[in-house]
Amino acid sequence: MNHFLFFILISCNLSMFCQQSWQPIGNMPEPKQNAQTLQFRNAHSIVEISVLSQEIIRIRYYPKPDFVRDHSYAVVKQDFPDREYEYSTSAQQSVIQTKALEIHVQHQPFRIEILDRDGNSLDKDDPARGMISVDASVKVWKRLREQEQIYGLGEKGGSLSKRGWKLGGYSFSMWHTDAFSYDASTDPLYAGVPFYMVLHEGKAHGIFLDNSFRTNFDIGKEDQGLLSFSAPGGELDYYVIQGPDPKDVIRRFTDLTGRMPLPARWTLGYHQSRYSYFSEEEVRFIGQNFRMKHIPADAIFIDIHHQQGFAPFTWDQDKFPDPKQMISDMRKQGLRIITPVDPHPKILPDHWVYQQGIAGDHFVKWPDGRVFEGAVWPSRDPVNPQNSVFPDFSRAATRLWYGDLFQERMEQGVAGIWIDMNEPAVFRSPSGTMPLDIVHDNDGLPTDHREIHNVYGLLSCQATFEGLQRIQANSRPFILTRGAYTGTQRYAAVWPGDDVSSWASLREKIPMLCGMGISGLTFVGADIGGYATSPSAELMTRWLQMGVFFPYMRNHSDIRTKHREPWVFGLKHEEINREAIELRYKLLPQIYNEFHKASETGIPIMRPLFLDFPTDPATYNMGSQFLFGDDLLVAPVLQEGADQHRVYLPEGSWYDLHTGKEFGGSQSIEIPVDLRSIPVFAKAGSFVFRQPVVQHTGEMDGNSLHVYVYPGTASEASFYEDDGESLAYQEGGFLKRHFVQKSSDTHIELALTEVRGSYRPSDRSLVWYIHRDQPVNKVSINGEEIPKAKDDPQSEINWEKGNGPFVKIRMTDRWEVFELKVE
Ligand code: MIG
Numbered sequence: 001m002n003h004f005l006f007f008i009l010i011s012c013n014l015s016m017f018c019q020q021s022w023q024p025i026g027n028m029p030e031p032k033q034n035a036q037t038l039q040f041r042n043a044h045s046i047v048e049i050s051v052l053s054q055e056i057i058r059i060r061y062y063p064k065p066d067f068v069r070d071h072s073y074a075v076v077k078q079d080f081p082d083r084e085y086e087y088s089t090s091a092q093q094s095v096i097q098t099k100a101l102e103i104h105v106q107h108q109p110f111r112i113e114i115l116d117r118d119g120n121s122l123d124k125d126d127p128a129r130g131m132i133s134v135d136a137s138v139k140v141w142k143r144l145r146e147q148e149q150i151y152g153l154g155e156k157g158g159s160l161s162k163r164g165w166k167l168g169g170y171s172f173s174m175w176h177t178d179a180f181s182y183d184a185s186t187d188p189l190y191a192g193v194p195f196y197m198v199l200h201e202g203k204a205h206g207i208f209l210d211n212s213f214r215t216n217f218d219i220g221k222e223d224q225g226l227l228s229f230s231a232p233g234g235e236l237d238y239y240v241i242q243g244p245d246p247k248d249v250i251r252r253f254t255d256l257t258g259r260m261p262l263p264a265r266w267t268l269g270y271h272q273s274r275y276s277y278f279s280e281e282e283v284r285f286i287g288q289n290f291r292m293k294h295i296p297a298d299a300i301f302i303d304i305h306h307q308q309g310f311a312p313f314t315w316d317q318d319k320f321p322d323p324k325q326m327i328s329d330m331r332k333q334g335l336r337i338i339t340p341v342d343p344h345p346k347i348l349p350d351h352w353v354y355q356q357g358i359a360g361d362h363f364v365k366w367p368d369g370r371v372f373e374g375a376v377w378p379s380r381d382p383v384n385p386q387n388s389v390f391p392d393f394s395r396a397a398t399r400l401w402y403g404d405l406f407q408e409r410m411e412q413g414v415a416g417i418w419i420d421m422n423e424p425a426v427f428r429s430p431s432g433t434m435p436l437d438i439v440h441d442n443d444g445l446p447t448d449h450r451e452i453h454n455v456y457g458l459l460s461c462q463a464t465f466e467g468l469q470r471i472q473a474n475s476r477p478f479i480l481t482r483g484a485y486t487g488t489q490r491y492a493a494v495w496p497g498d499d500v501s502s503w504a505s506l507r508e509k510i511p512m513l514c515g516m517g518i519s520g521l522t523f524v525g526a527d528i529g530g531y532a533t534s535p536s537a538e539l540m541t542r543w544l545q546m547g548v549f550f551p552y553m554r555n556h557s558d559i560r561t562k563h564r565e566p567w568v569f570g571l572k573h574e575e576i577n578r579e580a581i582e583l584r585y586k587l588l589p590q591i592y593n594e595f596h597k598a599s600e601t602g603i604p605i606m607r608p609l610f611l612d613f614p615t616d617p618a619t620y621n622m623g624s625q626f627l628f629g630d631d632l633l634v635a636p637v638l639q640e641g642a643d644q645h646r647v648y649l650p651e652g653s654w655y656d657l658h659t660g661k662e663f664g665g666s667q668s669i670e671i672p673v674d675l676r677s678i679p680v681f682a683k684a685g686s687f688v689f690r691q692p693v694v695q696h697t698g699e700m701d702g703n704s705l706h707v708y709v710y711p712g713t714a715s716e717a718s719f720y721e722d723d724g725e726s727l728a729y730q731e732g733g734f735l736k737r738h739f740v741q742k743s744s745d746t747h748i749e750l751a752l753t754e755v756r757g758s759y760r761p762s763d764r765s766l767v768w769y770i771h772r773d774q775p776v777n778k779v780s781i782n783g784e785e786i787p788k789a790k791d792d793p794q795s796e797i798n799w800e801k802g803n804g805p806f807v808k809i810r811m812t813d814r815w816e817v818f819e820l821k822v823e
Contacts, residue, residue, distance in 0.1 A: 022132040022139065025061070027108040031094055036083050038094060040110065041065075045133070047110065053080035054099040055242040055252055059112065061140070062235045063133035069445060072210050072237075073455040074486035076258045100242045114205075114240050122198070122205045123240055126226055131236060139230030140238075148200045149620050150219050150227070151608070152518040154193030155484070155496050157184040160511040160608055161621040162196070162219050169220030176454055176483045178425035178432055180498045181532040184508050190423055190497040191484035192454065193519035194229070195253060202615035203244035206253055210237045212454045212485070233450055246611050247603050253520055254602025258490040260522045262599040264476040265724030266336060266697045267416070267493070268591050269298030270581045272565060273338075273527075273556035276303035279319040280326045286565065287335045291695065295566050295578045296585045298696045299336040301418060301556065306339055309381035311346035313353050313405060327413035334696030336415035338480070341406070343422050343460045344388035346378035353405060354389065362398045363389040364438050364449075372438050374426040390424060390434065393459030394452050395441040402460075403467020410471045416478030417464055419492070422457040423483040457483020458491075465491035474727050480552070484521060489602075493523035493552045501530030501561070506543055507638045511623035513550065517604025523595075524606065525552030534562040537569035538640060538675065544577050545678045546636040548584045549628045551595075551605045576676050582693045583678060589689035589705060589721070594629035596720040605629050613650040616666075622648065631686035631717075632657070635679040645673040653684035655710045660771055660804045685712025687739055689719055697724065702762035705813060708806075709750060709770045711743035722759050735759045735815065747823035748772065755815055766813035769806040770822055776807050780821045 025045050031038040040047040046066060050058040058078075060067065086097045096103040101122075102115040111125040125131065126141035133139070144150075150162040153172050164170045174192035182189060194209040196217065209215055211231040218228045229238075239256060243249040272290070277283045283300055290297040308314040315323050327337045345353045345363075357363055363371045373387040392398045406417065426433050433453060440452040452459075461481050468477035479492035488494060496512060499505045509526045516524045528547040529535045534557075535543065544566065547553050557564050566577035584591070594605045603611070607627045609619035625635040625648060633654060635647040652665040657680040663669055671679060682688050688708040694700055707719075722734040738754035748770060779786045779799040786809065789800040802808035807822055 020134050022134045023063070024129070025063075025110045025131040025133070028110040029107070030089050030091060031105075033087060033089075036085075038087070038096065038105070040105075040107075047131075049096065049103060049105065049112070051083050051085045051096065051098055052078055052239070053252075054082055055101065055248075056080065056256065057096075057101060057103060057114065057240045058237070059240065060235050060237045061131050061138060063138060067235065071445075073212060073458060074210055074257050076487065076490070077256055080255070101240075116203070116242065116244065120203070122200075122242070123207065136233045137230060138234070138236035139228055140236055141226050141228045144220050144225055144227045145200060148198055149610075150196050150198060152193065152196040152206070152515055153217060154195070154486075154516055154519045154521065155189045155191040155494070155512060156515055157182070157186060157189070157508060157512060159621055160514060160623040164220070169218070169222070169224060171216065171218045171221040173214060173216050174454055175214040176423035176457060176485070178421070178423055178497070181500050182498065183500065183505065190482045191457070191488070191494055191516075191521070193484075193486045193516075193521065195486060195519050197246060197249055197518055199246060199610065199614060199620065204246035204249050204614065205243050206241040206249040208239040208241065208253060208256070208486070210239065210486075211235065212452070213450055214453070246614050247601075250518060250520070250603050250611075251601050254489070257487045257520055259520075259602045260489040260595075260599050261476065262596055262729065263493070263523060264478060265588070265592055265700070266298045267478045267552070268588060268595065269553070269697050270296055270584055271299040271301060271338070271552075271554040272297055273301030273554055274303065274563070274565075275557065275559045276305035277301075278305050280321065283326065283330070283337070287330050287333055289565065289567060290335070291333055293567055293574065293578070294695065295574075296581050296693065296695045297335060299338055299415065300330065301338045301340075301554070304340055304342070304377055304420075309346065309384050309386075310377040311348055311351060311353075311381075312341050312344065313409070314351070323414075324412045331413065334698045337413070338416040338418055338478070339409070339414050340418040340420050341409070341464070342377060342420050343393070343402075343424070344374070344376040344378070344390055346388055347373060347386045356401065357389060357391065360397070360401055362391050362395075362401055364392045364434070364440055367437050367439055372434060374434060375428045376421060376426060379427060391460070391463070392441050393456060393463050394443065394447075396443055398441075399459065399463035399466065402463040403465075403470060406464065406467045407471055410468065416480065417468065419457070419460055419464060419479060419481045419483075421483075422460045422481060423453075424456050454485050457481060458485040458488050461488055461491035476725065476727065480554075486520065489520050489522050493525070494521050495524065495552065495554065495556075496526050498531040498558070499526065501533040501535040501539065503539060503638065503640055505530045506539065506546070507624065509546070510626055510636075511608075513606050514604070514608040514623070514626055517607050518611075520602060522598045522602065522604050523551050525550035525554055527554065527556040529555060529557055529564045531556065532558050532561070535564065537573045540564055540569060541573055541576055541580070541675060542637055545580045546634075546638075548580050548587075548678065549606065549626070549632075549634045549636075549680075553584060579676065580678060585693050586690050587688075588694075588697065588700065589691050589719075590629070590632075592724070593689055593718075593720050597629070609633070609648075609650055616650050618648060619650060628680075631683045631688060633681040633683070635681070637673050637677055637679065642673055645671050645677070645679060647671060647679055647681070649681065653712065654681040655684070655771060656680075657682050657688070660806060662771075662773075682708070682710045683712070684710055685715030685741065686710050687715075687717040687719070687741070700724070702764050704765040704767055706767045706769060707739075709741055709748070709768065711741065711748055711771055714740075714742045716740040721761060722757075728759070729757075732757055733759045735761070737815075745774065747821055750820040750822070752817050755817060760815055761813070764813050766811050768809040768811075768820070769802055770809070771805055772807050772822060773805050776801070776822055778823050779807065779809060781811070782818055
């Protein structure tokens, strides 16, 4: 070969074809200690390790001499009370000890290992690789142990456990994407949370990578024994959160990133949606059908066709001539109206939203300062197609402006805002979103779309939520969002977009929604029926039955599919579908109670079994069943044409919610099923709070409260109520009661031991259904015998043998402590 050519080849190789390779972090000298932080610095990198609490450690790595700014869109709390730790250092290593964790930092080469205080290694950098960087990218390699399960990462398809080691592992990206008609293999989807939980032999910890760029998590894919996470920009800024109880991991993760505020009670009813209900007549017709057919419902969604030429914040005057009147008429029937407001104002020089936005400099721009214009729904208007502009939600002033835009909608009586397309999605662009160099103000520290993309949806929710709060003080805003990130639970419920209608898609919903719950997104529910295609009658019924136990219950469908309101599949299905929705309403006291708990703890309502049974390996990858709150196990029928159904019951004893039949735990049972079956089991020792069927949540007050008691040796429960709507609960306007239960062969003792809060529901009766196999001779309250109903039907309190294995005790609900004894 001619020498000249050889020279050219070599230099091309070096300069053009050969990518720069990953650089190891290398060695570190002894750190500087400053309050809660150890700072390590070498010629090209900086690392900080901070103790945030006894269980939470923050690690920041940046391959530059210094950090740029300490900022997070996800983390809302860092000032935890107990930040004491012990620390020692030498040339070779530094050791930090808290009450819960031990951090071993090897200086040469620089590697971090985190252990619990029993010396078990929880998290460990790969000795060969550790933290590395190339250009603006940062990455860390960690050891993955044989028995380790990985969960979470937000809205992800596939199995519950993300380990998949038999298949060679998984790799997931965080880049919110409009993934129309997706299936289990599609990644990324609309929402992602760069947080995962590790479960190893029953003990859990979590890792949250606080980086909004397009992060990637490789879980044993590139190398079966290794996990890596990386980001193409920003810091490798991550939190290690100790359990060891998996619920504590979520509690602490949501301490950091916020929790779902208690939603209004009506948001927990059944919601009917369709792309689209095209006119006022159609909306009224749908509402009337629910009421005529006695199918409970609380809300109707109108989709994008309600707008004039798809312009957000407008109404099509021909189809919806008087929204205010329509909404108020619907409201009289107990039905609220929710509309979408997609965050992409249409370019309409005469429209106030566009005018104000331009005047206030509220839209994102190209690097040269021109406003970015992109095609979304408004570009599909056949009459006046126009591009859209995109509010810069990374700017506080823009969030304020945007939130105030909802004034008119709220005055019209719209009850909730549905935010779609906020990944953000942009049509006719190869990436499906805005170009990566679009500039976001980022509150005075301009950055580009690479960093803001994944938080765009979060910030659109924040702007909307805060706007609704300002407009309607003392109310609980309801927002349903598609684009979501860590912390979105602070503002909105999340639905996982446009899947398809198939049995496989139905089955995928359990692991997906459970994974979202683990990641802090508590208020979740998928489109009942599956979005993009048409379900059979049977599939629709099964989906609806499972949807009874979605935290958020909405039936929604695409414009190209057949209608799927609960009555369209013939009388038999109408009846069975009604029964499913009625079950949701019967359980609303329980559901609301679980929402209250979740709002205080962050522990998801719809949750995988391993969260409550972390030492039971049978639960580790169980994606066919879930728990609803602390006490109910839901095992929906997921097979077409099923007449037998297998249910795994973990340790303890379980009672069929419908018949009261008891089953021993730690076993799989085979039960007969038919189209009506919704297999649900109550845990021994649980209290299940119910009510008679209502047609909407507005009918709840004054309705009797039914308390089902399933005996266990000894147990307790708290039950929460409030007005369901206002913020009075934050000032003591709630009623929280504490119940205890003790049972033996000879008797059951029950007591209401504590009454807190100033809220009192309207007069009503309290009816106990106490599960009891043995014959009952005597029931007493505070030591005094209660008459039997047949002897004294007028008595304020009496008892009778109920249906099945239940004793029924009826009394006036008095908000006082008392003791009951059944013998
Ligand atoms: O590009 O508003 O996921 O729920 O019905 C499609 C119309 C836009 C996508 C949402 C879907 C909604 C539809 N939207």
